[in-house]
Amino acid sequence: MTAAEATPKFKRILLKISGEALMGADAYGINRQTISEIVEEIKSVVDMGVQVGIVIGGGNIFRGVAPAATGMDRAQADYMGMLATVMNGLALHDAMRIAGMVSRVQSALSIEQVVEPYIRGKAIRYLEQGRTVIFAAGTGNPFFTTDTAAALRGAEIGAEIVLKATKVDGIYTADPKKDPGATRYDRISFNEAISQNLAVMDATAFALCRDQKLPINVFSIFKQGALKRVVLGENEGTLVYC
Numbered sequence: 500m501t502a503a504e505a506t507p508k509f510k511r512i513l514l515k516i517s518g519e520a521l522m523g524a525d526a527y528g529i530n531r532q533t534i535s536e537i538v539e540e541i542k543s544v545v546d547m548g549v550q551v552g553i554v555i556g557g558g559n560i561f562r563g564v565a566p567a568a569t570g571m572d573r574a575q576a577d578y579m580g581m582l583a584t585v586m587n588g589l590a591l592h593d594a595m596r597i598a599g600m601v602s603r604v605q606s607a608l609s610i611e612q613v614v615e616p617y618i619r620g621k622a623i624r625y626l627e628q629g630r631t632v633i634f635a636a637g638t639g640n641p642f643f644t645t646d647t648a649a650a651l652r653g654a655e656i657g658a659e660i661v662l663k664a665t666k667v668d669g670i671y672t673a674d675p676k677k678d679p680g681a682t683r684y685d686r687i688s689f690n691e692a693i694s695q696n697l698a699v700m701d702a703t704a705f706a707l708c709r710d711q712k713l714p715i716n717v718f719s720i721f722k723q724g725a726l727k728r729v730v731l732g733e734n735e736g737t738l739v740y741c
Contacts, residue, residue: 508732511550511626513653514541515646515663518556518587520720527559529590537664538594540726541631545600549730550626552656553633554649555591557583577641581608584645588614588635595631602631607639607648619655626656646704654711661713662729663700664720669737670697684737692739699739708739715739 520537523530545551560583588604595602603625604614614635615621622632637648646663653661670692673681689709692699699705699715708715718725718736728735 505547505731507544507547507549507730509549509659509730511656511658512544512552512730513649513656513658513661514551514553514726515649515661516553516555516591516720517645517665518558518560518583520556520559520664520666521587521590522559529559529587531594534590534594535598537720538591538598538600540720540723541595542598542600543724543727544730545629545631547727547730548629550629551631552622552626552652552658553591553631554637554645554652555584555587555633555635556645557581557587559583560586574641577637577643578608581636581639584637585610585614585635588633591633600631601629602633604633604635607634607636610636623656632656644701644704646700647707650700650704650707650711650713653713654707658713661708661715662726663715663717664726665717666719666721667717668719668722668725668735670699670717670739685734686738686740688740709741712741714741 521529521534523533541551557580561580585606592602592604605617605622606614607617609616625632634652637643637645638651649661669683671681671683675681699717716729716736716738718729725735
């Protein structure tokens with residue numbers, strides 16, 4: 500690969516990682532081997548000079564307590580989920596430290612003894628200094644998903660694209676686990692995704708990305724080198740464009 504071919508297409512990205520991605524093959528919790536592998540993928544693009552903001556989910560932790568939350572007030576349950584994302588953010592931060600990366604965790608909830616509060620200007624300065632910023636606690640408000648937090652933070656920090664890291668390698672015409680004939684889209688417009696009722700992100704997040712003309716790329720975080728290929732502008736996963 501020549502120097503020109505190795506030039507990243509994007510200078511600043513927002514990476515959305517689900518909490519479930521951190522489980523690996525486990526039923527819940529954090530798999531240390533899996534989180535180390537994910538960090539190596541992130542490090543590969545940071546080493547290229549790409550500025551990376553990350554929104555982390557909390558499903559891997561909240562799944563373990565979800566049965567106890569049955570019947571609970573929705574807002575209370577959502578706050579529990581936000582706290583789970585803070586735990587995941589700290590785990591990701593520590594794995595980055597071990598890998599020799601410099602990162603910061605910012606929380607939409609005020610827990611200053613543990614993590615920094617989210618301050619947009621400070622987050623942007625960290626990114627400009629080459630530090631990876633992990634955004635935890637979602638938007639800080641109940642009734643909003645971490646997908647919406649990813650779209651919001653991506654717009655706020657001036658990211659050029661939102662990368663949604665999942666367990667599948669893109670967006671399909673149907674659920675590939677249920678329909679063996681399902682095919683993957685290489686590219687699809689926001690309007691086409693809406694008209695075909697494709698579940699890319701939740702409706703609020705998707706509308707925000709569309710309105711802000713912020714493209715989305717859905718790819719598999721478990722496919723080695725996939726994140727780097729997306730950042731280089733190669734045909735990896737599915738690109739949702741304006």
